[in-house]
Amino acid sequence: MRIAGCIAILVVITGAALAADIPQSDRRSGTSFMGPDSKAMQDDDTANPGMLWVLDGEALWKRKAGTADKACADCHDDARTSMKGVAARYPAFARALGKPIDLEQRINLCRSNHQQATPFAYESHELLALTAFVAEQSRGMPIATGDDPELAPFIERGHALFMQRQGQLNLGCANCHNDNWDRKLAGSPITQGQPTGYPLYRLEWQSLGSLQRRLRACITGIRAQAYDYGSPELVELELYLMTRARGMTMETPAVRP
Amino acid sequence: MPSALINVPKRAKRGDVIEIKTLMSHIMETGYRHTASGSVVPRDIITSFACRYNGAEIFRADFFPAIAANPFITFFTTATESGKLDFEWIGDKGFSETASASITVE
Numbered sequence: 197m198r199i200a201g202c203i204a205i206l207v208v209i210t211g212a213a214l215a216a217d218i219p220q221s222d223r224r225s226g227t228s229f230m231g232p233d234s235k236a237m238q239d240d241d242t243a244n245p246g247m248l249w250v251l252d253g254e255a256l257w258k259r260k261a262g263t264a265d266k267a268c269a270d271c272h273d274d275a276r277t278s279m280k281g282v283a284a285r286y287p288a289f290a291r292a293l294g295k296p297i298d299l300e301q302r303i304n305l306c307r308s309n310h311q312q313a314t315p316f317a318y319e320s321h322e323l324l325a326l327t328a329f330v331a332e333q334s335r336g337m338p339i340a341t342g343d344d345p346e347l348a349p350f351i352e353r354g355h356a357l358f359m360q361r362q363g364q365l366n367l368g369c370a371n372c373h374n375d376n377w378d379r380k381l382a383g384s385p386i387t388q389g390q391p392t393g394y395p396l397y398r399l400e401w402q403s404l405g406s407l408q409r410r411l412r413a414c415i416t417g418i419r420a421q422a423y424d425y426g427s428p429e430l431v432e433l434e435l436y437l438m439t440r441a442r443g444m445t446m447e448t449p450a451v452r453p
Numbered sequence: 454m455p456s457a458l459i460n461v462p463k464r465a466k467r468g469d470v471i472e473i474k475t476l477m478s479h480i481m482e483t484g485y486r487h488t489a490s491g492s493v494v495p496r497d498i499i500t501s502f503a504c505r506y507n508g509a510e511i512f513r514a515d516f517f518p519a520i521a522a523n524p525f526i527t528f529f530t531t532a533t534e535s536g537k538l539d540f541e542w543i544g545d546k547g548f549s550e551t552a553s554a555s556i557t558v559e
Contacts, residue, residue, distance in 0.1 A: 240474075242458045242460035243460075243474060243525060245476060245478075245522075247476075248523060251456045403522065
């Protein structure tokens with residue numbers, strides 16, 4: 197009986213390991229896994245702490261910086277029009293670099309090339325604020341990352357990383373976020389890992405954080421060595437996740453538990 | 454760059470009970486945490502919050518280290534007259550921020 201049970205469990209596990217991608221019609225934002233209190237916080241702009249970063253980002257957008265003494269607004273004018281839909285297309289292929297870059301890297305490239313200022317550190321208040329402000333201009337729009345054919349090999353690499361088992365727990369992203377998203381882990385829902393609201397305010401962090409921070413936390417969780425901020429692996433994962441969520445609605449700044 | 458988000462209804466009927474929501478950006482460092490080298494991260498919290506309605510104090514709260522970062526305070530009051538609501542947050546390291554909102558009572 198016990199052996200039969202073990203075999204049944206093994207069959208379930210191997211069956212799950214072979215599971216395919218989530219069907220389009222079953223895709224769900226992390227918001228749909230949250231309780232009513234967290235949803236109410238996200239939906240009310242005067243209760244959503246992410247809006248504090250958006251406000252600061254708006255101030256930074258207009259502030260002159262660097263030896264060029266230029267503000268973002270001096271080239272891009274009103275972000276409400278110029279940045280509309282931009283975050284929904286990132287990570288995007290940077291021709292000059294021959295590789296994809298995410299929104300944070302794009303902002304820092306602008307900073308070093310056009311403002312001639314020192315780039316912001318990853319997860320610094322300023323970089324999160326500007327990224328949140330830019331991404332908020334795409335709120336409500338469908339994610340449209342991955343149009344550029346140059347991105348194809350990088351999306352494929354991101355997909356491979358997503359499937360790759362690693363770490364002491366020998367888990368890949370897909371083992372939780374494709375195969376078990378309708379279940380719970382230690383009482384908390386396992387979500388599908390759809391990156392619809394980044395940068396987002398996590399109550400656990402008591403701060404806004406980037407998708408790279410979230411990915412690094414997950415990688416540490418499976419007891420693998422997390423990739424450095426800005427590493428090609430993290431950008432490829434971001435890229436794959438955004439193409440996986442193509443068509444879903446942008447929610448920046450989202451709130452998550 | 455501290456910033457506050459205030460939600461006060463723009464208009465209300467005299468006698469209406471209105472909800473006021475405030476969100477202040479602050480790290481609320483407890484003073485109980487240590488760095489990797491063992492030194493204490495000094496406490497840095499908001500210690501008091503007050504709201505005045507046309508000069509009269511209608512709400513006050515003392516804050517302690519267990520309150521999360523970016524404190525979100527909501528409370529209710531009765532709309533009595535048109536005027537101004539002033540908010541004030543005071544805290545460690547000389548933290549002092551104010552915000553205000555106006556309301557029309559018909």
